[in-house]
Amino acid sequence: MRFLFLTMESTNNRALKNAAAVLNREYDCRLEITIFNLGLHKSEEVWRNLQQAVSCADFIFGSMLFSEEIVRPLEKHLSSAACPVCIITSNPALIRQTRLGRFNLLRYDNGEKKKSVFRDLAAKLKPDNKKSESHRQLSLVRNISKVLKHLPGKSRDMHTFISAHQFWLNGSDENMKNFLCLLIDRYATSFTGRLPRKDPIFYPDAALCHPDVSEPFYSAALFRKWLGKRTTSGQRGQVAILSMRATVLSKNMQHIERLLRSLESRGLDAYIAYSGGLDFRPAINSFFGNAHEGRLSPDLIINATGFSLVGGPAENKAAEAIEALKKISVPYINLVPLSFQSIQQWQSGNLGLTPLQTALSVAIPELDGAIEPHVYAGTEEESDTTIPLPAEIERITERVRKHVDLRKKATSTKKIAVVLFNFPPNLGNAGTAAFLDVFQSLFMLMREMRQSGYDITLPESVEELKASLLEGNHELFGTDGNVAEHLPVDEYRRIFPGYHEIETHWGNAPGELLNDGNRFHILGKTFGNVFIGQQPSFGYERDPMRLLMAKDASPNHAFAAFYAWIEHIWKADAVVHFGTHGALEFMPGKQVGLGTSCWPKRLIGSMPNFYYYCVNNPSEGAIAKRRGYATLVSYLAPPLEHAGLYKGLRQLRDLIENYHQTPAQEILEEIGSLADTLDLNTDREQLPIEQYLTALNRELYTIEERMIPLGLHVIGKNPSPENLVDQLTLLITHPVAALQNMSLPEYICKVRKRDCSQLVNQGTNSGEADREWRDLLHISRETVRHFIGTLPGAEETQYEVRSILEAGFKVRVSAAEHYLHRAASIRPGQLSGLWELLQHILIAMISNREIQGMLDALEGRYIEPSPGNDLLRNHNIVPTGRNMHSLDPFSIPSLSAQKQGKQSAEELLCLYREENGCLPESIAIVLWGTDNLKSDGEGVAQALALIGARPKTDELGKVSSVELIPHEELGRARIDVVITVSGIFRDLLSHQIALLDKAVRLAAAADEPETVNFIRRNVLRDAKEQGVSPECAANRIFSNAPGSYGANVNHLVESSSWENDSELSETFINRKCFSFNAGGSWEESPEILTSALRNVTLTYQTIDSYEIGISDIDHYYEYLGGVSKSVELISHSKPKVMVGDVNGFGKNQKICSLEKMVALESRTKLLNPKWYRSMLDHGYEGVREIESHLSNTYGWSATASAVKDWTYTEFNETFLRDREMLEQLKKLNIHATLSMTRRLLEANSRGFWKTDKETIEELQELYSELENSMEGAHSAP
Structure with missing residues (x-):
């Protein structure tokens, strides 16, 4: 007998093999068990072996099969199987392959209409394509056994399907043995012996365990009593380890027991709490809570499964998880057991976790508020036993001990290190952070910390704080700030053993930075129990040409000495990184799932890391979480306002209006002269007067209406009433769900029976349309002003402000409705959804938790998660002060992003064709993580649209694959794309990289004329010219080496040390030449990148933010500028450079030339x-x-x-x-x-x-x- 078992994890494999061995030994079953762990092994050879195994099998069973890369091949193989098939807790497409005698889910799915009790139950068991499907099915099988007892004999096969769930999910040795007995008895016709038959043994859904006790505890009170006998002090911290019941029952527990023992060795009480399914709330709700009520009060929770708290690998119910974790309010760490690669595969190279494991074990748990995704266990090649990784566990438990200490230590004794950034390093840049007034914010935090009981010597003023950090003794030591302490080189070598590896890159310690030859200078100052220090620089400014060859490196000695001093000499209880962003999390190492040898993990050591991060930057924030093990505390970006007109621009607008009122040649000449002075290039000589004035008006309108961030944000400071009016006005002048996805101006136009889009388009050409549009904006603003009314004074607490706003809601709605009725004839009661939305956002914006969130973090509390974005795209980013996360990677690109991406792709091609008379053969596109996370993947969708491809979703609604759009439907040629992705995009959106790569390869292999498929034409030509395979020549996605970040072009430019353009290009190519190959890995291939760029005539990047423009950060010219310069030098022709811009009032994305955008940025900001x-x-x-x-x-x-x-x-x-x-x-x-x-x-x-x-x-x-x-x-x- 040959039984084939298919899975993506190995929990039950040991018990299964042991059960088969027992049956063969005791009953001579001659049962051959073959197990394919498709999470670990899915090579072409594996698939060939699997096909052979399917053809020979007498029974096939599968569980936990979700990944798209295995679902489609498995579906094909299972459909050809001649034996019974039983698939549970997997993708619905695979569950439907279940056929056990007369019980055939595929047949019922195809529409069998016979009605019976049997048929009704089968219909219930048939999987739906819903996110909550796995939970529904598990609930059903738990309760259906009682019903089956009353069904006629033909229910036997259905009973097998139900029992399979029950045996497998209660996977003890005894249940595995009885499961095999059931299968042999019913489906192994060659076996004629008699086997014992027993029903599944059901174990409680929740229990507490400890390796020193043979039986689990089902009562928190009983476990507390047992624990009390072991513990001599009531002040020991408690750590709860969450595990799946199946893991405990299978006795595959080496890794969890090693973790528990390591925690105990650090003076902590540790115990295991399991849940029966993929929902851990039963354990939390049953055992954790108030100690006075007889419950356990853990100081930290570790989820040791690598799954989300509620839902497992197939789905995520973050809202339910957050509610459960908020009640306990302790740090929640999600550890990662390697499920989809062996330990050896993880240890080799800098890739880290596989894309699937990153999604399931890192990205999705982050939605629950999970922190610190450490790898702690895995399996070796050809083994089913999960074993611990001792060095990783030791580092984890060091960190857990420090997290628990934050809850146990008196506030007045805690030592907190605050790290400021200084880049590029000089005294003019100390305290660098995106959109943040660092010193004012720091002063406010210090003041609140002192009031909360921290031992802080608070300076008299912000200026005194700043001077003490930036000046002090800096002249004495020639440093960019005050020197707080010195660290002797010998002491550095003692406390930081990794120094010898740094010496291979930077020479013997102490190196050239921040030292006097014998001692390191630690920049900063101590204020009681708070140390404020400056993070040392990368070190490249001393030798910028090093960037030409630096694919991988290490921190410099001064950088390592700074963090070693904080941890081992000053002995900080926690670190606060202050603002977006520093360098620690970008140091070399694995992309995600770091090991103890990775530099970020070495540097942060055992110190809990809390990080103020701007809420509009979820992608770089995710790097800080995953590589720097930071708990983020978000802060708002500055408010947005219209740029307006000023000086000559305002004068020009007045002249044009004067001319329209009193046409005169003298005014016209003055207009032309002033426009030339302002360099508003509108082809004056070639346009009729009215068209010329219209073009000028359009330029002025674009400048005036552009939204710009004003000033810098101060942590903990609420927006002013005027800022709130600005922000909410901006919100309602864009489409919102509360207005049926219309903006308020659109809604008013609908009431007035006017075409809003036509009005917007005419606004730059028609004075009347312009005035009407401005009137709509004025009505929108006044509506918001009436709704907000008079806010309570600054002396009121946030709680009081919120109470006042809630109590006055009806009055404020009435005021806004009466105004709208007078101004726009909108009857009261029509916009109730809008008022509720505005109320929600208004209260959230003034419920600022930016300081309280950090204080909670330093007290060792759970920090509630929140999305990262801008307010227009996602209203749920407020209140700030929460632990920002990214997105479920399987949701990108969304349907709306696909629509927008397709539109922008066609607009880009249309503009190019208008200017050049043909389509571009090849476009170099830059994709970033932040832009795609905030837009739900518009950049990815645009690239797919250019290729002529579109995403496909699977049975669970996840974006799982791509397909080519038929040429007849596409209606144009497929455009070759050379896609440069940031290191952050590579880390966060690896699934999307696979989708884009598949689209390119499908196009390259398509049987189409080369005249309508530029991808195929270029790939075949490049393959021939380079002497490589078409598969290799089709590599089109490029990034850094795994674990490395940045093109470094910006560093060369900032340092002013480059001699000629070739150095910029060489640096870009050298850093970004790692291509994503057909095998799904990154390989260094500068020749392929150079060859691909030779065909490029257009370079492009979307600036998908209202807050960050191309002059706000250096990364835009680092990437788009870097690739454009490379194309220019490689092809000996300057490419057209274009950018997509979402900024505009009530309008969609617009595409324009880079030159125009630079000019617009200069006029509206600089x-x-x-x-x-x-x-x-x-x-x-x-x-x-x-x-x-x-x-x-x-x-x-x-x-x-x-x-x-x-x-x-x-x-x-x-x-x-x-x-x-x-x-x-x-x-x-x-x-x-x-x-x-x-x-x-x-x-x-x-x-x-x-x-x-x-x-x-x-x-x-x-x-x-x-x-x-x-x-x-x-x-x-």
């Missing part, structure tokens, strides 16, 4: 008084932001020649030639002012800015003056 004055309000940090925007704009000159002279000229006039402004800049941040001056001089010296000799001489004189001022300040007594 040169806009509204923007830069809001920055100057933040003093030192605001000046730094202005300098940063100038440097990022300069980056577009270096990589794409996309900046016009007027940008630099106007910057110089605005900031450096204006003496009053210059004095203000010098006073606030002289170092950043010096950097601005240096950058302008460099722009001129490299030929990016043409200006007169007098201007350059003035700048050179200013540069010397600033340098002398700084030197004088440093040498002053």
Whole structure:
């Protein structure tokens, strides 16, 4: 007899084999058990062996089979099986392959209509394509046995199906033996002996276990009594380890017992709590709670299964999980047992976890609020026993001990290290963080910490805090900040054994950074029990050309010494990384599922890591969670406002309006002259007057209506009433579900029987349409203003403010409705959904938990999860102060993203064709993690649409595969795409990489003429020219080496050390030349990348954010600029560079040239008084932001020649030639002012800015003056 078992995990395999051995020995069954663990093994050879095994099997059983990469092949193999098949708890497509005698789920699925009790039960057992399907089926099989007893004999096969669930999910040795007896008795006709028959043994759904007790406990009170006899002190921390009942019953427990013993060795009481199914709430609800009520009160919960708390691998019910965890309110750690690779496979290389395990064991549990995804166990090759990884477990339990200590130690004794960032490193950049006023925020946090009982010496003011950190003794040591302590080199070597590996990259300790030859300088200052330090730099600024060859490296000695000092010398109880973002989590190592040899894990050591992170950046936040083991505490981005018009732009608008009222040649000439001065290029000489004025009006409208973030956010500070009006107005002028996916202007137009889209399009061409559109925006804003009303004063607590808003809801709704009725004829009562939405968001925005969230984290409490995004895309990002997460990777791209992606792809092609008369043969696309997470995958959908492919969903509604759109339906050629993905995209969206790769390979293999399939044409040509296989030539997705991040072009540009363009291109190619191959792994292939880029004529990236533009961060020119420069040098032709932009009021994504976008960014931010004055309000940090925007704009000159002279000229006039402004800049941040001056001089010296000799001489004189001022300040007594 040959029984074939198929699974993706090995929990029951040992018990199954033992049971077969017992039956063969005692009853001479001659049973041959073959087990295919398709989670670990799925090579072509495995599939061939499986096909052979299916053809020879007498019975086939399968469980926990979900992954798309195995579902379709298995479906094919099982459909050809001649023997009985029983599939449980798997993808519905596989469950439907169940056929046991007369019980055939596939037949019922195909529409058998005979009615009977038997048929009704079969219908209930037939799987539905629903997310809650596994839970429904498990509930059904638990209760159906009683019914089966009353059915006629033909129910025997259905009984087998039900019993299979019951035996397998209660997988003890005895149940596995009885399960095999049942199968042999009913389906092994060759066996004529008699076997014992017993019903399944049912075990309780929840129990408490400990390896020192042979039997489980079903009562928390009894277990507490037993535990009390072992524990001498009531102050020992408790750790609960969640496990599946099947794991406990199968006795496959080495790994969990090793974890438990390691916890006990650190003075903790540890115990195991199991649940029977894939929902761990029964264990939590049964045993955990208030100790005074006889329950256990764990200080930390470890989920040792690698699954989400509710739902397992097939689904996730985060809302239910969050409610259960909030009640306990302790840290919730999700550990990862390797299920889809062997220990040896995980240990080799820097890939880390497989994409499937990353999704199931990391990304989905994060939705529950799980933290710290450590790998702790796995199986070796050809083994079914899960074994512990001792070194990993030791590091885990060190960290758990420190987390528990946060709950046990008195607040006044806790030592907290706060880490600030300084990049690029100089005194003008200390305290760098995206969108955050770091020093004001830090001061507010310190003040609240002192009030909460922390021993803190609080400076008198923010300025005193800043000065103590940035100045202090920095002149004495020549450092970019105060030196708090020194770490002798010998001591460094003692406390950080990994120093010798650093020496292979950076030379002998102490190296060149932050030391005097004998001691490391630890930058920062101690304020009682709080140390505030500056994270050391990467070190590349000393040797930027190192970037040309750096695919992998290590931290420098100073970086390692800083964290070693915090942990081992200063002995911090926890670390707070302050703002988005630092460098620790981007240090080399595995992508996800790090080991103890990976640098981020070595550096953070045993210290709990809490991280303030901007809520609009979920992708980089996920890296901090997964590689830096951080619990995130989100903070808001600054409020968005219209850029408006100013100076000459406003004057031009007035002139155009004057001309429309009183046409005169004199006014027209003045318009033309001013437009030329402003460099608004609108083909003045070639357009009729009205079209020329319309084009100018369109340019002004685009500038005026663009949304820009103003100022910097302060942690814990609520938006002002005016900010709230701005934010909620922006929200309702975009489509919202509460208005049937319309905006309020659209809704008003519908009431007025007007075409809103036509009105928007005419607004730039028609004064009347423009006025009507502006009126709609005014009505929207006043509606929000009436709804908000008068907010309570700042002296009110958040609880009081919330109570007042809730009590006054009806009054505020009435005020808004009466206004809308007067202004837009919308009757009261029509928009109840809108008022509820606005109320929810308003309360959430003022229920700021940014400081309380950090205080809770430092007290060892559970931090509730939240999505990361901007408010327009996801209203649930507020309140902030929660543990931000990314998305379920199987939900991307969403249906709406597919629609938008297709539209933007066609718009891109249309624009290119209009300008060039043909379609682009090949497009180089940049994809980032953040943009695709925030848009639910629009960038991925756009790339698929260009290829002529679309996503496919499986039976559970998950995006699982792709298919080509037939050419007849597509209606155009398939475009070749060269896709450069960020290291973060590679880590977070590996499933989407596989989808894109499959789409390219399907297109390359399609039997189509090359005239309509540019992918196939280029692949075949490249294969021939390079002498490689078409399979290799079809590699089209490129990124960094696993565990490495960034193109590093930005570092070269910032350092000003590059000599020629080829160095930028070589750096980009060197860093991004790892291609995703047909085998699903990354391989270094610079020749393939170079060959693919040679065909490119268009480069493109979507700027999918209202808050982050192409001048806000250097990564845009690092990636899009880097690939564009590479194409230019490789193909000897400058490509067209285009960007997609979502920014606009009530409008969809628009695509434009890079040059136009750079100019728009400069006009709406860098040169806009509204923007830069809001920055100057933040003093030192605001000046730094202005300098940063100038440097990022300069980056577009270096990589794409996309900046016009007027940008630099106007910057110089605005900031450096204006003496009053210059004095203000010098006073606030002289170092950043010096950097601005240096950058302008460099722009001129490299030929990016043409200006007169007098201007350059003035700048050179200013540069010397600033340098002398700084030197004088440093040498002053």
